[in-house]
Amino acid sequence: MVADIAAPLLDRLQQNQQHILGLEPLLATQRAAFRSNPMPAAEQRIAWLKALRELILSEKQTLVAAVSSDFSNRSADETLLAEIMPSLHGIDYATKRIKKWMKPSRRSVGAAFQPASARVVYQPLGVVGIIVPWNYPLYLAFGPLIGALAAGNRAMIKMSESTPATSQRVKDLLARIFPEDLVSVVLGEADVGQAFSRLPFDHLLFTGATSIGRHVMRAAADNLTPVTLELGGKSPAIVSADVPMGDAAERIAFGKTMNAGQTCVAPDYVLVPAARVDEFVEAYRSTVQRFYPSLTDNPDYTAIVNERQLNRLQGYLDDAQSKGATLLPLYPQNQDRRLAQTLVLNTSDDMKLMQEEIFGPLLPVIPYQRLEDAFTYINDRPRPLALYYFGYDKAEQQRVLHETHSGGVCINDTLLHVAQDDMPFGGVGPSGMGHYHGHEGFLTFSKAKGVFIKQRFNAAKFIYPPYGTGIQKLIHKLFIR
Structure with a gap:
């Protein structure tokens, strides 16, 4: 044996x-x-x-x-x-x-x-x-x-x-x-x-x-x-105070369910106005269950790539729950390596899923009071590969672009900036270079390669040594005005 x-x-x-x-x-x-x-x-x-x-x-x-x-x-x-x-x-x-x-x-x-x-x-x-x-x-x-x-x-x-x-x-x-x-x-x-x-x-x-x-x-x-x-890194999504929640939840769900969240630019966590957390949870749950009515033998629902990654993700859930998080799985059970989409509430910074890139179908929901608080939360952490903002106020959109750093940004969408051939793709700081x-x-x-070309006539010979007062006059005439 x-x-x-x-x-x-x-x-x-x-x-x-x-x-x-x-x-x-x-x-x-x-x-x-x-x-x-x-x-x-x-x-x-x-x-x-x-x-x-x-x-x-x-x-x-x-x-x-x-x-x-x-x-x-x-x-x-x-x-x-x-x-x-x-x-x-x-x-x-x-x-x-x-x-x-x-x-x-x-x-x-x-x-x-x-x-x-x-x-x-x-x-x-x-x-x-x-x-x-x-x-x-x-x-x-x-x-x-x-x-x-x-x-x-x-x-x-x-x-x-x-x-x-x-x-x-x-x-x-x-x-x-x-x-x-x-x-x-x-x-x-x-x-x-x-x-x-x-x-x-x-x-x-x-x-x-x-x-x-x-x-x-x-x-x-x-x-x-x-x-x-x-x-990669922990790419945030920000839900604004007045965006229609169905719009935001649907587009975040698309980005988080694609490849079961095993995407370097997947939304890693979502910042939601504190007064709208319950609204987001219900809209997100409804959207995901519409995308995938069940997990059982569903060919559209991608599995976790191997047991090692599945165990890592299950370890994140166990660690978060042991430290006081509320887990909201969107399906009654997993099937094989099809891991249920799970919302995670009441998180804290000492949880593993808040320290490491999740790379799977787990989505922490972080409440915030003011947009400035969301910016502070993001800017206090390593710069992410992507950032997603959901809101139709153009002044707020500009604030997001000017007051945060990330490799790339989608306004009112997720993932699709990567597919634009006419835009550069890359990270910043800990998310890449x-x-x-x-x-x-x-x-x-x-x-x-810079190439400087001269032919037969060489005007530069007038600045060759030996130097004298002529070169000084020339320098003053050409450069010092």
């Missing part, structure tokens, strides 16, 4: 070691390929992205099935809406604009330095590393890859060990259309991810937990590898 347990474990350890040993040769292969084609033409980049689009479109059902298998049940429509559709839109957006993005931008040259010209050239960085989390394994692999390829780079992608079926499927599919020296997918456990983050990439993008992001940044620092960190999506993704994965 011991041998039956030990054999698969030994096989996994050996596979991980093989993955780790293969990382540096793979990076060397991609570097060599990049050096042979350091500035791919726009047509080549567009061809790469079109091949990716055709692959995603033709294999969408197998990708949906793989994700659902990993989650035990992931709503097929959620995968199509939140992973397949934005990936395709991102490709379409980039392919239409790559030629424009690649054009050098002209810059001005001061009168003292004429005749000359200046421009900024957008050059690929080289080899980009992408570390993918488990919650949206398709979009968070394809999204960064779109930016990397649009900018003319090679890419190595480390998929999550928590979604093995999806990770293997992505690896097999990408190998169909891309040679390994252009795009490669790396599998393996956490130790492979650690070794991956220590590679001397030209840029490293990590999406995941803040705690892991700190380790990734430390590892990248040894190579002075620039990083983009998409981390750097941006990607759309043009910002192209810029993130490019070197904006």
Whole structure:
């Protein structure tokens, strides 16, 4: 019996070691390929992205099935809406604009330095590393890859060990259309991810937990590898004093139930005027139960990805209840790993679910008296990846934008700012650094190289040594007025 347990474990350890040993040769292969084609033409980049689009479109059902298998049940429509559709839109957006993005931008040259010209050239960085989390394994692999390829780079992608079926499927599919020296997918456990983050990439993008992001940044620092960190945190929603509660509750429920709350920009807690808490509870309960009439065998209700995450969330509930919180589950019981949406009232700062990103279908409801109190509550805590405000007063909307900090904001909606290709996406402070999506993704994965150009005539010779009174008069004439 011991041998039956030990054999698969030994096989996994050996596979991980093989993955780790293969990382540096793979990076060397991609570097060599990049050096042979350091500035791919726009047509080549567009061809790469079109091949990716055709692959995603033709294999969408197998990708949906793989994700659902990993989650035990992931709503097929959620995968199509939140992973397949934005990936395709991102490709379409980039392919239409790559030629424009690649054009050098002209810059001005001061009168003292004429005749000359200046421009900024957008050059690929080289080899980009992408570390993918488990919650949206398709979009968070394809999204960064779109930016990397649009900018003319090679890419190595480390998929999550928590979604093995999806990770293997992505690896097999990408190998169909891309040679390994252009795009490669790396599998393996956490130790492979650690070794991956220590590679001397030209840029490293990590999406995941803040705690892991700190380790990734430390590892990248040894190579002075620039990083983009998409981390998350506790994203608040604010319900105003006069917004129709049905509007607010419905849109918050959409953001919190999508993927069972396993979303980095899901509303983590909601700030509600104290006099309207009961109203919010009833409106939210009614909305969620309308979305999902029951949990039993409901294909629309996504499960928690694995037992470890389920136990973590149940631990948050047990801890909160032991410290005086009131739990309001919206269904009589869970089913398998389908964890019931639960409102949590009477919270305190010492509860685990108020200290850590929840990443699940648990929603603390925090009462406030004045809008200023809501701002203070948010600003006293680490800056979140997203902030959501519900209210139609435009002056209050401006106050939210000016008096709080977050990676992004939705006014009277949740989540959908992430799907806007023409806006940057990224965190601030503890919720991350750097941006990607759309043009910002192209810029993130490019070197904006300043180029100063002179031809035969050289006016600068008049400021060459030896110096004398003439140079002083010239300086005063040109600069000191």
